[in-house]
Amino acid sequence: MSKMKSVSIMDAAIIVPAIGAAFKKLDPRSLARNPVMFVVAVVSALTTVLFLKDIAVGNSNLGFSFQIIIWLWFTVLFANFAEAVAEGRGKAQADSLRRTRTETQAKLLTGEDRAKFVMVPGAGLKVGDLVLVEAGDIIPSDGEVVEGVASVNEAAITGESAPVIRESGGDRSAVTGGTQVLSDWIKVRITAAAGSTFLDRMIALVEGAERQKTPNEIALNILLAGMTLIFVLATATIPSFATYAGGSVPVVVLVALFVTLIPTTIGALLSAIGIAGMDRLVRFNVLAMSGRAVEAAGDVDTLLLDKTGTITLGNRQASEFRPIKGVTEKELADAAQLASLADETPEGRSIVVLAKEKYAIRERDMRTLHASFVPFTAQTRMSGVDVEGSSIRKGAVDAILDHVAKGPAAALASSASGVATMQASSASIVEIRAIAEEIAKSGGTPLAVVRDGRPLGVIHLKDIVKGGIKERFTELRRMGIRTVMITGDNPMTAAAIAAEAGVDDFLAQATPENKLQLIREEQAKGKLVAMCGDGTNDAPALAQADVGVAMNTGTVAAREAGNMVDLDSDPTKLIEIVEIGKQLLMTRGALTTFSIANDIAKYFAIIPAMFLAFYPQLKVLNVMNLSTPQSAILSAIIFNALIIIALIPLALRGVKYHAVGAASLLRRNLIIYGLGGIIVPFIGIKAIDMVVSALGLA
Amino acid sequence: MLKQLRPALVMIVIFTAITGLAYPLAMTGISGMLFPKQAEGSLIVENGTVIGSELIGQNFASEKYFHGRPSVTLGPDPADPSKSVVVPYNAANSMGSNLGPANPALIERVKTDLEKLKAENPGQPVPIDLVTTTGSGLDPDISPEGALFQLPRVAKARGVPEDKLRDLVSDLTQAPILGILGEPRVNVLALNRALDAMAK
């Protein structure tokens, strides 16, 4: 599904610059963004200064201090490196985007006539300018098509090379700067000034330049800062405790204890997790306008999904001809086929196909029949054909019955035979309604067919529910997410499809207003709502929803209203977006838990080592049986630094999300990251200690 | 905050009146009526003089009495009232030794007491309650083992057969409440009074 070239985690192209960036990020201004690592850097600097003083004075045992200090700095550098790697992946993508943003010349129109234009640099365009884009031209900036139709290659942003149609009016009028017109021409009204186009925003987003801390991240930072302060108190009081006991603890050891206790692991990886979360969305071809939206996606309680295209295949298909009494199936099929011959809609085609398959009614040529096609209009809500003096119409049942009531039959009502027709009609109207209701109840769409004012029967159009969608909804339900199907169908049809697809609820006969209403109601109950939409009339609902995913094919209004844009315009993706949001939150939680759980082992490594000089009996606390006090302290600080590196892949990849209930998810993650967080450092520190003492480092 | 001053004032006055005066005074009155003996401190009065409280331990030093547990309550020095000295079972100043388990003073004290007790009744294991101080300094009880340990000494000092004393101790041993709650114990003052009564 991911069409952009995804960059592997350990790509040299990313690693090498990231190492450089890790040093650049030692700049206090950039460190200050991360309270935990800032504190580590400060104490590292402090111990370095003390160390230099010791060298000047000529103190002994400098080798041990030196190693501790090296690892303290490594801790900071590893954190910077993690962030740099995460950013690096985005940068690689941004660079490939930037390459498409070549300098363009725009044909700025000077009048109505599309022959009159001047060539100006694309960067100089202002909002509201009208430009002409012809086959082969690059669209100079974001805009809206005001005239013309063209096929456009949007591979630059979507990675999809198949051209798409862009035309004025309707829901496919938005064009994006940097994409290329392949055929025909369009007039475009510019909607974004240079530097703030969609492509610019996209580059900024994937680079992480615009990254702001999300609410959750801020709260987590507060927690980490608070824990850091608590451990400041815990370690700063030790020297005086030791004095009471008649001993002393070297500053470098205190610093080592402090740095290993404060949550450096999560502190180091926190921003990398955030950047990677956005990045994961980008690789899914979804652009989130803010990290807040990604987080909100994880919290979504209610998903509003459009029926058509998301739950059902876009097209309904004729599945049955249901004549009324006195009309044969074949007669109805024949009329229906005639009425649909010129109907190019998928529904129309499916009627012709069904008539052929079931009744072997061959396709006929409209021209040889001298038939004239009556196209569908919003007013008549039916289409049909006038042929050989008779008129055949098909359409929504209400519309057809309306047509029957005031159509030719009504005109005949004055004649004696007209009375009979009327009676026949009223009987057949009842029958048509009965059949239509039956079809609607089963989830189908009834299409009535009438010939010369005489109802013949009903065509059963069936919605085809996408394969596998029911399982997806079951999964969502297990995640605690309620799905609501949005459809323009009548309630009966909607209910049947909802049951077949397994959604929890549906909104039938949806209008933009009642869609907005539904979102507000859900939100009033404290729920977070996600939806996707493309049309201009979806904009208010997209803006109201907590997560509004606009389709890239949609209008500018929709794109502006939503807080995410799906470049593939695939409404099903909403489900993946929710999973990515959850994954982001889970990764943070898992690493926080892991980081905090680590403290137990670190205490058991350092405390006996620290106090052994004056309370030798405390050696029983050395449960890991570490070889020497120095080695114990050094091993703990090395473990603390290396675990950051070891967890970078997990931070970037994210903790795997399983669509099970929160209870079992929690159990699983608590065992892996909580219990694991307690056990792993015991093993790790012991292993490092063995290496350290084998190498004779301490 | 200033707006809260009036309710604060009203509440503190009313609650002082209710919980600080009405409640204890009413309880004192009712208790005095319902349980006059206990309310006054479960005092033992003999011939018009108070000889102690059933619940409060007394200091016994004489060979003829069973001794209570070591008590380290402080009291004014009879020689110089401005100084405090150990006055065991001072019921106006309850307190324990507060010696920590590793304090050499504790070990020394136990050792000294132990040697004294061992001399009294050689060959018998010394019950631990006889060498450890009471928490309040006023513990009225000793364990039945503690009483039985002292039995030979008291019997010898009083010149009564040990069996008779053994019966007395077992009569005065209080079992745990319902056989479960608390520990079996012997009230030293009650035991010694019974000894005196027996002698009369």
Next chain:
Amino acid sequence: MTINGWIQILIFCGIVVLLVKPLGGYMTRVYQGERTFLSFIFAPFERLLYRLAGTSENEDQHWTTYAAGMLAFNLLGFLVLYALQRFQAGLPFNPAGMGAVGPELAFNTATSFVTNTNWQNYGGESTMSYLVQMAGLTVQNFVSAATGMALAIALVRGFSRASAKSIGNFWVDLTRSTLYILLPLCIVLTLFYVYSGVPQTLGAYIDATTLEGAKQTIAVGPVASQLAIKMLGTNGGGFFNANSAHPFENPDALVNLVQMVTIFAIGAALTNVFGRMVGNQRQGWAILASMGVLFIVGVIVTYWAEAAGNPLIHALGIEGGNMEGKEVRFGIPLSALFAVVTTAASCGAVNAMHDSFTALGGMIPIINMELGEVIIGGVGAGLYGILIFVIIAIFVAGLMVGRTPEYLGKKIEGKEVKMAMLAMLCLPLAMLVFTAISVVMPSAVASIANQGPHGFSEILYAYTSAAANNGSAFGGLTGNTPWYNITLGIVMMMGRFMVIIPALAIAGSLAAKKTVPASAGTFPTDSGLFVGLLVGVILIVGGLTFLPALALGPIAEHLAIAAGQTF
């Protein structure tokens, strides 16, 4: 350890658990303003009281107003208590003729009782007049407990209300806690205690002539009425210096059992009130279960350590558990149990001298307090204390289910985390920093009664107890010095108000939030898993901070004793 000892412990636990539902149900009705069987007496009085105070039961307060009322009331209570002590010599009900209490000690004592700590740097029978004991100390025993209960209810309202600006009325909560819950129970308990032998008299101390002819002055007083509220309100301030080890303050094992049960009763029932008010009693049970796990572990360690006894004494050729500083009528199991109960709840009453406990037996009380008194805890204080831990636990692990952490439908966000961390921070700040200063100050170290690690533990215990608003002590430490009187007073205030104010802020912020309905994706907070998580977070986040101090105190002492070393 004996089977009978464990049976007694189980009986105690069983009674507490059985009381939770009925008491919780009754208290819920009281706080929600429903009619109870006592309404016919108190309802008219309540209305009159509110009118006098210029408030009404229908007036709901924003959290800041609630906090302001609470602070004003506590400040005033402090001033009254301070003045009573300073002027006791000239006031009535002073048959023993006690002189004025010194300024530092009066400050310490006033702070101590207002903050529900009841740390005592004085011996009751040798310092305080009956008037101070009744109108000063007993009053604060009631209202400081009622304050704690009111605050807990305010925080619970934060969870149970949705999109609300207010969290209740402090004056109403205070009054109802006192009149409907504390006072009636105290009346019943007082009568039981007097019946069992606890004195209740305004008469002078009694001079007795002992069997050996010596003079024994027996201190008495209105003990029972104070004893009842001292336990029920988890105050712990004894009438006598020896507190509940004194035979008058705890005459037998049945009274002892009732005392322990009443220490836990309200705190445990409040978890049920919480469950009921948030609409799911299981939530309350889950919290109680977490407390229960920590409690049982503490009991096992302390009982084991005390029953195992002191190896240094065993070396002299005596068998048996550690009876130093314990009373025969309670023996080792009831002394160990009482120590854990009184420090798990922030009561601080003692029936044996903690200072003379074995190193590990005495460590559990310290740990209980270091965890912030969340194992049942002080009445009210325990509930809001553990809810602060719940917020941290939910926030740390809640993310692991892939949602913004939420508890009972309330999203836990930056503001709650900030306030919770502020409250968490105050404990190590008060406990560790003041200990660190004192252990290197020669004048402060001079106060210790035992040398070596045990002396360190004495100082650590003092500040830990003060910050946790517990009030029990390693009694060997001479606390009645200007340094300890003043710093312990400050620490008690920090431990009380630096937790209360953030807790109220959390209540206000939560009440204003919408309640998110639970779904399959919601973090389940009434399961065994949650209990395990909460216990883990309390131990790791709350407890590990103190490991260095514990290593240098009780742990070093324990290991030294095992090696035959004395200090």
